[in-house]
Amino acid sequence: MSLDDAEDGRPQNTAGPSTSNPGSHRKPTLKTIAELTGLAVTTVSRALGDDPLIARETRQRVQAAAAQVGYLPDRAAQRLRTGRTNVISLILDPHEEILGYGTSMIRGMTATLRGTPYHLVITPHFSDTPQIDPVRHIVHNRMADGILFSRTEPSDERVKFLLEAGFPFVCHGRTELATPHPYVDYDNYTFTYQAAKKLIASGCRRLFIILPPERFTFHHHMRHGFMTAVREEGVGFEIAVDITLDSKADAVRDHVAARLAEPDPPDGFICGGEVSAMAVMSAIHDLGLTIGQDVRLVAKQTSGLFDQVRPRIETIYEDLSEAGRLMAGLLLKRMAGATPVDELQAVLEV
Amino acid sequence: MSLDDAEDGRPQNTAGPSTSNPGSHRKPTLKTIAELTGLAVTTVSRALGDDPLIARETRQRVQAAAAQVGYLPDRAAQRLRTGRTNVISLILDPHEEILGYGTSMIRGMTATLRGTPYHLVITPHFSDTPQIDPVRHIVHNRMADGILFSRTEPSDERVKFLLEAGFPFVCHGRTELATPHPYVDYDNYTFTYQAAKKLIASGCRRLFIILPPERFTFHHHMRHGFMTAVREEGVGFEIAVDITLDSKADAVRDHVAARLAEPDPPDGFICGGEVSAMAVMSAIHDLGLTIGQDVRLVAKQTSGLFDQVRPRIETIYEDLSEAGRLMAGLLLKRMAGATPVDELQAVLEV
DNA sequence: TGCGGAATTTGTAACGATATATATGGAGGT
DNA sequence: ACCTCCATATATATCGTTACAAATTCCGCA
Numbered sequence: 001m002s003l004d005d006a007e008d009g010r011p012q013n014t015a016g017p018s019t020s021n022p023g024s025h026r027k028p029t030l031k032t033i034a035e036l037t038g039l040a041v042t043t044v045s046r047a048l049g050d051d052p053l054i055a056r057e058t059r060q061r062v063q064a065a066a067a068q069v070g071y072l073p074d075r076a077a078q079r080l081r082t083g084r085t086n087v088i089s090l091i092l093d094p095h096e097e098i099l100g101y102g103t104s105m106i107r108g109m110t111a112t113l114r115g116t117p118y119h120l121v122i123t124p125h126f127s128d129t130p131q132i133d134p135v136r137h138i139v140h141n142r143m144a145d146g147i148l149f150s151r152t153e154p155s156d157e158r159v160k161f162l163l164e165a166g167f168p169f170v171c172h173g174r175t176e177l178a179t180p181h182p183y184v185d186y187d188n189y190t191f192t193y194q195a196a197k198k199l200i201a202s203g204c205r206r207l208f209i210i211l212p213p214e215r216f217t218f219h220h221h222m223r224h225g226f227m228t229a230v231r232e233e234g235v236g237f238e239i240a241v242d243i244t245l246d247s248k249a250d251a252v253r254d255h256v257a258a259r260l261a262e263p264d265p266p267d268g269f270i271c272g273g274e275v276s277a278m279a280v281m282s283a284i285h286d287l288g289l290t291i292g293q294d295v296r297l298v299a300k301q302t303s304g305l306f307d308q309v310r311p312r313i314e315t316i317y318e319d320l321s322e323a324g325r326l327m328a329g330l331l332l333k334r335m336a337g338a339t340p341v342d343e344l345q346a347v348l349e350v
Numbered sequence: 351m352s353l354d355d356a357e358d359g360r361p362q363n364t365a366g367p368s369t370s371n372p373g374s375h376r377k378p379t380l381k382t383i384a385e386l387t388g389l390a391v392t393t394v395s396r397a398l399g400d401d402p403l404i405a406r407e408t409r410q411r412v413q414a415a416a417a418q419v420g421y422l423p424d425r426a427a428q429r430l431r432t433g434r435t436n437v438i439s440l441i442l443d444p445h446e447e448i449l450g451y452g453t454s455m456i457r458g459m460t461a462t463l464r465g466t467p468y469h470l471v472i473t474p475h476f477s478d479t480p481q482i483d484p485v486r487h488i489v490h491n492r493m494a495d496g497i498l499f500s501r502t503e504p505s506d507e508r509v510k511f512l513l514e515a516g517f518p519f520v521c522h523g524r525t526e527l528a529t530p531h532p533y534v535d536y537d538n539y540t541f542t543y544q545a546a547k548k549l550i551a552s553g554c555r556r557l558f559i560i561l562p563p564e565r566f567t568f569h570h571h572m573r574h575g576f577m578t579a580v581r582e583e584g585v586g587f588e589i590a591v592d593i594t595l596d597s598k599a600d601a602v603r604d605h606v607a608a609r610l611a612e613p614d615p616p617d618g619f620i621c622g623g624e625v626s627a628m629a630v631m632s633a634i635h636d637l638g639l640t641i642g643q644d645v646r647l648v649a650k651q652t653s654g655l656f657d658q659v660r661p662r663i664e665t666i667y668e669d670l671s672e673a674g675r676l677m678a679g680l681l682l683k684r685m686a687g688a689t690p691v692d693e694l695q696a697v698l699e700v
Numbered sequence: 701t702g703c704g705g706a707a708t709t710t711g712t713a714a715c716g717a718t719a720t721a722t723a724t725g726g727a728g729g730t
Numbered sequence: 731a732c733c734t735c736c737a738t739a740t741a742t743a744t745c746g747t748t749a750c751a752a753a754t755t756c757c758g759c760a
Contacts, residue, residue, distance in 0.1 A: 077716035110474035278658035308628035427746035
């Protein structure tokens with residue numbers, strides 16, 4: 001029902017009832033259509049908006065004319081007049097090292113946004129400035145109609161601010177705030193729970209997990225799932241200190257290698273990031289150990305990478321593209337009107 | 351000094367016969383500053399633009415006032431009035447499987463764009479529509495001031511169209527068109543040339559290369575570099591048919607595995623993509639061969655991935671983030687004014 | 701005293717769309 | 731005939747900014 005410019009075959013030169021200027025072709029505006037149909041600009045505007053105040057026959061006539069001249073509304077003018085921007089801001093931390101994390105999500109988001117009037121704008125967040133800055137800027141200056149971001153924290157400032165401002169947003173990950181809000185999350189509790197169970201079932205007796213930085217909510221989910229499993233089974237465990245899923249891969253490798261060389265080494269690893277998982281593998285390899293034999297590893301898979309990695313390891317899949325699709329979808333709902341918050345929350349199952 | 355009535359802390363709905371808006375504090379506009387300084391709106395506008403027609407002292411006074419109230423120009427209004435959008439469109443194919451290809455480039459671009467008034471907008475290109483569609487749409491409807499895209503073809507339609515339209519753009523990869531145009535490329539010729547030389551120096555006598563799809567210019571650069579090296583050295587070679595760097599990883603793996611099982615198998619592989627390289631490695635592994643011994647592989651590295659991959663392979667680095675930085679930088683130059691084209695071209699060395 | 705003219709500043713009209721208020725025309729009732 | 735009322739359509743004001751033309755001040759100098 002919208003947004004097609006694929007018209008453009010070449011209907012120009014032949015017809016030539018050019019009402020106004022002969023010069024190439026200026027962008028058609030409402031005025032163009034008004035002159036073409038003999039109606040007033042206002043009428044044309046309403047007709048294109050399918051306002052029932054305008055006679056059905058007139059609406060159709062106007063819409064036909066608009067299609068014929070390839071009319072597309074000027075977004076700047078719409079934006080100035082209505083205050084709506086038709087923009088959705090995705091706040092992205094360019095330093096997120098996670099392989100393809102951003103692109104997968106973007107792929108999903110653009111897929112959902114296709115056919116809507118919304119544009120996806122990448123708003124970078126630089127780690128040398130407070131996390132909330134880009135959010136403040138967007139809201140305060142009406143740079144977008146909605147915001148998407150990830151790496152949510154339990155008492156996330158951005159969420160608090162956006163809730164307070166009543167500004168539409170969907171974040172990837174939950175908070176622990178009292179006020180409910182829209183989000184899309186992955187069931188990281190079950191991820192680590194299942195991962196631990198798998199390792200234990202394979203015979204592992206001392207599990208080692210690398211978690212995201214503590215400030216993120218999913219750190220706690222992962223920790224909790226892991227702890228529940230190891231307690232249920234009563235096996236040994238340790239949680240990486242000093243390194244996280246955000247650490248440089250080399251640091252992860254060195255750390256794991258060092259730990260493996262110490263007494264009473266872990267025999268099962270859980271890793272929620274692809275790059276860190278590769279680092280764990282390389283550490284194991286470099287010590288002459290064999291994965292799947294001396295040591296086991298369960299990793300989160302977010303791309304096709306591990307289908308090609310040898311030796312094969314166990315993985316549990318998280319579909320970030322689907323997360324992106326959902327986030328955009330929920331945001332559209334949220335912007336469209338007052339939907340109950342609980343319909344704007346989703347946890348993707350493992 | 352403070353004119354007020356717009357100052358408010360909390361305009362309740364109690365009386366509100368006066369002004370009106372419930373919003374906490376309305377966004378400051380030129381008018382706000384005009385009233386604040388006692389000048390005309392026009393003067394304020396020019397002063398903020400540092401127009402030398404306005405007295406230096408006035409300019410400073412206005413700029414101070416603007417800073418004080420936190421004035422930011424309304425982009426929609428500017429855009430409507432001037433026709434400039436302050437937007438740069440990055441056309442991205444969401445199906446590009448290359449790991450992190452997009453994010454690396456985006457990282458570089460946003461770094462360059464930081465501090466400029468430009469926003470980076472992701473314009474997806476869906477493979478079920480002609481490549482030129484989004485470009486046409488952007489130019490025709492003035493959706494951006496400049497365009498960035500990749501995967502350039504020897505006689506790229508997008509380039510031809512944009513040149514014809516006089517629309518600023520920078521692409522990743524060159525064309526073979528007569529008209530010069532801005533681009534950023536990587537020296538893929540030298541990449542494959544050096545890769546082949548390395549393999550031959552290590553004792554390989556039959557090289558196998560996987561190339562990008564033939565329609566891309568860098569297919570030819572890679573092929574040429576490769577051919578030059580194998581001819582110089584007089585070793586056997588073959589070029590993958592049916593599979594390309596865009597093929598699904600599983601397809602690449604199966605194909606390579608099949609070839610390795612045939613008589614007279616290759617003993618050296620060159621691969622310009624990370625995922626395909628992983629696929630080649632897994633094929634080799636699955637046949638019980640040893641990389642670095644029975645068979646060798648040189649891959650292009652665009653992320654930190656191969657630092658963690660075992661066994662270690664030879665890689666040659668391409669800095670996509672730097673490419674993104676450069677592309678954005680050249681585009682800014684191009685949009686700023688008439689720079690000689692040869693200053694808007696860059697080939698990143700191997 | 702007045703006048704040319706540089707140095708400043710100001711007023712007005714757009715840009716293209718939409719919200720609000722106002723007109724037009726005819727059908728229907730009295 | 732007159733008036734009301736509904737269905738349509740039009741006119742006008744406005745969003746915030748900038749281009750262009752016009753006005754104002756303040757000199758020095760004849």
